[in-house]
Amino acid sequence: MTLLTSPLADVLRSRPGTRQELNQMSVLTQVPDPKPAETLGLADLSYLTRFGVKGPQSASWLSAQSIPIPEQPNTWAALPEGGLIARLGRSEFLIEDGPDSQTVPRLAAACNSPPAQVYPVLRQDAAIALCGQATQNLLRQTCSFNFQSLNLTEHPVILTTMVGVTVTVIPQPKSHHPIYRIWCDNTFAPYLWQTLAEITTELGGTIIGTQDFIPYTGQMP
Amino acid sequence: MKIMTCPINGPRPISEFITAGAVKPMPNPQTADDLTWADYVFNHDSVPGVKREWWCHTPSNTWFIAERHTRTDEIVRTYLWEAA
Amino acid sequence: MPLRLLKFGLVKSYPESRMFRQRDRLRPTYDAVIIGGGGHGLATAYYLAKDHGINNVAVLERGYLGGGNTGRNTTIIRSNYLTPAGVKFYDQSLRLWQALSETLDLNLFYTNRGHFTLAHTEASLRTLRWRAEVNKHYGIDSEVVDPQTVQAACPHMDLDCGGAPVMGALYHAPGSIARHDAVAWGYGREADRQGVEIHQQTEVTGIRVEGGRVTGVETIRGAIATPKVICAVAGFTPRILDWVGLRSPLKIHPLQAMVSEPMKAWLDPIIVSSSLHVYVSQTARGELVMGASLDPYELHSTRSTLDFAEGLAARMLDLFPFLSQAKVVRQWAGMADMTPDFAPIMGKTDIEGFYLDAGWGTWGFKATPICGKTMAETVARDRNHELIREFSLDRFSKYALVGEKGAASVGH
Numbered sequence: 102m103t104l105l106t107s108p109l110a111d112v113l114r115s116r117p118g119t120r121q122e123l124n125q126m127s128v129l130t131q132v133p134d135p136k137p138a139e140t141l142g143l144a145d146l147s148y149l150t151r152f153g154v155k156g157p158q159s160a161s162w163l164s165a166q167s168i169p170i171p172e173q174p175n176t177w178a179a180l181p182e183g184g185l186i187a188r189l190g191r192s193e194f195l196i197e198d199g200p201d202s203q204t205v206p207r208l209a210a211a212c213n214s215p216p217a218q219v220y221p222v223l224r225q226d227a228a229i230a231l232c233g234q235a236t237q238n239l240l241r242q243t244c245s246f247n248f249q250s251l252n253l254t255e256h257p258v259i260l261t262t263m264v265g266v267t268v269t270v271i272p273q274p275k276s277h278h279p280i281y282r283i284w285c286d287n288t289f290a291p292y293l294w295q296t297l298a299e300i301t302t303e304l305g306g307t308i309i310g311t312q313d314f315i316p317y318t319g320q321m322p
Numbered sequence: 323m324k325i326m327t328c329p330i331n332g333p334r335p336i337s338e339f340i341t342a343g344a345v346k347p348m349p350n351p352q353t354a355d356d357l358t359w360a361d362y363v364f365n366h367d368s369v370p371g372v373k374r375e376w377w378c379h380t381p382s383n384t385w386f387i388a389e390r391h392t393r394t395d396e397i398v399r400t401y402l403w404e405a406a
Numbered sequence: 407m408p409l410r411l412l413k414f415g416l417v418k419s420y421p422e423s424r425m426f427r428q429r430d431r432l433r434p435t436y437d438a439v440i441i442g443g444g445g446h447g448l449a450t451a452y453y454l455a456k457d458h459g460i461n462n463v464a465v466l467e468r469g470y471l472g473g474g475n476t477g478r479n480t481t482i483i484r485s486n487y488l489t490p491a492g493v494k495f496y497d498q499s500l501r502l503w504q505a506l507s508e509t510l511d512l513n514l515f516y517t518n519r520g521h522f523t524l525a526h527t528e529a530s531l532r533t534l535r536w537r538a539e540v541n542k543h544y545g546i547d548s549e550v551v552d553p554q555t556v557q558a559a560c561p562h563m564d565l566d567c568g569g570a571p572v573m574g575a576l577y578h579a580p581g582s583i584a585r586h587d588a589v590a591w592g593y594g595r596e597a598d599r600q601g602v603e604i605h606q607q608t609e610v611t612g613i614r615v616e617g618g619r620v621t622g623v624e625t626i627r628g629a630i631a632t633p634k635v636i637c638a639v640a641g642f643t644p645r646i647l648d649w650v651g652l653r654s655p656l657k658i659h660p661l662q663a664m665v666s667e668p669m670k671a672w673l674d675p676i677i678v679s680s681s682l683h684v685y686v687s688q689t690a691r692g693e694l695v696m697g698a699s700l701d702p703y704e705l706h707s708t709r710s711t712l713d714f715a716e717g718l719a720a721r722m723l724d725l726f727p728f729l730s731q732a733k734v735v736r737q738w739a740g741m742a743d744m745t746p747d748f749a750p751i752m753g754k755t756d757i758e759g760f761y762l763d764a765g766w767g768t769w770g771f772k773a774t775p776i777c778g779k780t781m782a783e784t785v786a787r788d789r790n791h792e793l794i795r796e797f798s799l800d801r802f803s804k805y806a807l808v809g810e811k812g813a814a815s816v817g818h
């Protein structure tokens with residue numbers, strides 16, 4: 102089987118740490134010193150499997166596959182087996198598996214010959230995560246959107262730009278500080294990552310592996 | 323920073339938007355004569371005032387209408403096409 | 407010269423006469439009325455009097471002389487355009503420029519600097535090669551040069567450009583700059599000497615048209631009868647066309663610019679990068695004059711924005727990292743009257759006696775002399791000058807656009 106590559110593989114190649122093959126992708130799972138991530142941590146979660154679908158019938162089709170549908174555009178919901186579904190507009194959805202769930206392969210198979218007005222969308226995003234106390238500081242430097250104004254219990258999805266790159270952002274309330282999930286088009290990923298990595302280092306944080314990230318997520322959706 | 327309100331995504335900096343220009347009715351391309359068509363394609367009512375324009379919130383690809391004063395840059399109203 | 411200067415220090419009253427006479431009254435009739443006291447309007451007045459002996463002319467300006475785009479522009483003068491019509495036209499302008507300080511007997515600080523358009527990608531390098539070939543074909547001094555040549559002409563440039571390295575450039579040796587308001591004053595003074603009347607603070611508020619021909623204008627200082635009206639009002643054109651019921655494709659966008667504090671002379675050539683959306687030159691006074699692309703949406707206003715200054719400063723630093731401590735001292739905007747084909751709209755219109763000089767967008771300063779010359783002849787003979795035939799307003803209804811876009815991608 103061919104190995105997949107993260108859009109961030111090149112910029113992460115020289116990072117020391119443990120690597121593991123997950124979802125057919127070589128993934129940085131642990132770095133030697135993940136401690137500074139309590140201040141600010143940046144992780145590449147592109148290995149999580151993803152599925153997109155749009156079209157007027159996409160919501161009812163997803164329901165038929167027993168996927169819970171967030172009612173409002175620009176909100177998200179946790180999937181029962183792990184992972185999440187984000188409603189990106191009135192009729193477009195992004196579904197992403199958690200580390201252990203298998204929802205995406207199931208949906209992709211079911212969507213092989215989709216019914217009318219249901220269109221699969223290829224999602225080859227870079228998926229990034231931010232954790233730690235200084236996330237707000239980083240966001241203030243990179244976005245014109247005020248994340249502190251959000252009520253996280255409403256499960257908002259924010260479509261905005263970050264250092265000029267179009268991104269989808271989901272803040273998730275966790276034990277101490279919210280974590281931020283960020284998706285962007287893979288062609289802009291190295292630029293976005295390098296910029297975020299520079300700021301992360303400036304603020305005393307670090308790049309971490311996917312395992313290092315788990316304590317910040319509680320149980321990752 | 324100038325703020326525009328996307329009917330779906332709420333108030334955002336103007337840098338998140340692009341415009342496709344004035345909302346103008348298209349004459350029937352099958353029946354319109356060349357002059358009418360040229361007028362539609364090229365000419366533009368650019369006397370300053372409150373104009374209806376197509377705008378798009380690019381991160382979400384949301385197209386909508388904005389009523390904007392082209393001299394003062396005041397954004398009077400924004401709404402989805404369907405709500406017009 | 408030093409003796410002449412000494413006079414200014416020694417005598418009590420200012421020893422030079424004013425640049426032009428202050429007229430206290432409008433006459434009831436003129437042979438021609440020019441709306442707009444920018445470079446184009448004043449040059450037209452000058453050549454009407456000088457070349458055609460028509461001097462019973464009034465130039466009406468709502469504000470002060472050169473206070474429109476003429477006094478707001480970044481003064482790049484060049485002729486490396488793309489269409490036969492454009493190249494011929496701008497080339498003639500360049501020739502007039504070269505003798506203009508003498509013609510107007512005023513130092514216009516016209517200096518020949520050379521003009522580099524940088525390419526940061528293979529694709530833009532290809533476009534530049536194409537432009538160079540077209541230019542050469544029309545006899546314009548234009549060539550593609552390698553990064554080392556750019557570096558030699560501009561040792562302070564960081565060729566790496568923040569990760570978008572300079573791969574080559576289009577070099578246009580005749581590229582020049584000039585002192586913009588001196589151009590307005592020079593034409594104004596000479597027109598005044600020929601008998602033309604210049605009225606500042608005189609806004610035109612209407613145009614009288616009877617039976618399809620112009621009979622006069624209304625102003626805030628009263629009405630004037632005249633058979634010929636020349637409209638050279640740049641960003642104000644759509645409002646005036648509306649009075650006479652003419653439709654046009656003009657769209658008004660602000661074009662912004664800024665200058666740095668004066669510094670020691672270090673930048674000789676004019677540098678343009680369309681990929682970075684920045685252009686810069688250094689004036690005789692040592693200030694860096696910097697500009698970028700048009701504001702992204704229609705607006706009839708000369709407000710300036712922090713977004714612009716921030717963005718432009720960032721891209722300037724990509725080119726010249728050593729400027730990180732330099733201060734920006736002024737920022738402003740003008741209203742650019744844009745056409746879909748990046749060529750002007752000039753000449754006669756469907757209304758007899760109503761002549762238009764507009765659509766000069768971001769590139770009309772360099773055309774000031776030739777616009778004056780060709781508009782004057784067009785008005786005097788009531789026939790479009792041969793050099794401006796392709797620029798007439800009716801080209802849009804004939805689908806005969808000019809297609810100058812490739813040569814005017816960054817505002818100047």
Ligand SMILES: Cc1cc2nc3c(=O)[nH]c(=O)nc-3n(C[C@H](O)[C@H](O)[C@H](O)COP(=O)(O)OP(=O)(O)OC[C@H]3O[C@@H](n4cnc5c(N)ncnc54)[C@H](O)[C@@H]3O)c2cc1C
Nearest residue numbers: 442444445446468474475476479480482610740770771772
């Ligand atoms: C920031 C900026 C940078 C530029 N850089 C360059 C460059 O590098 N090279 C280049 O070639 N071109 C450049 N341009 C374009 C150039 O400035 C213009 O095309 C040119 O100056 C137009 O001259 P004008 O005389 O037609 O218009 P203006 O100088 O604008 O004159 C029009 C005059 O009409 C007056 N007016 C308007 N309405 C009325 C009325 N109702 N009654 C009486 N008077 C009225 C106005 O007050 C104004 O003074 C630039 C423009 C801007 C804004």
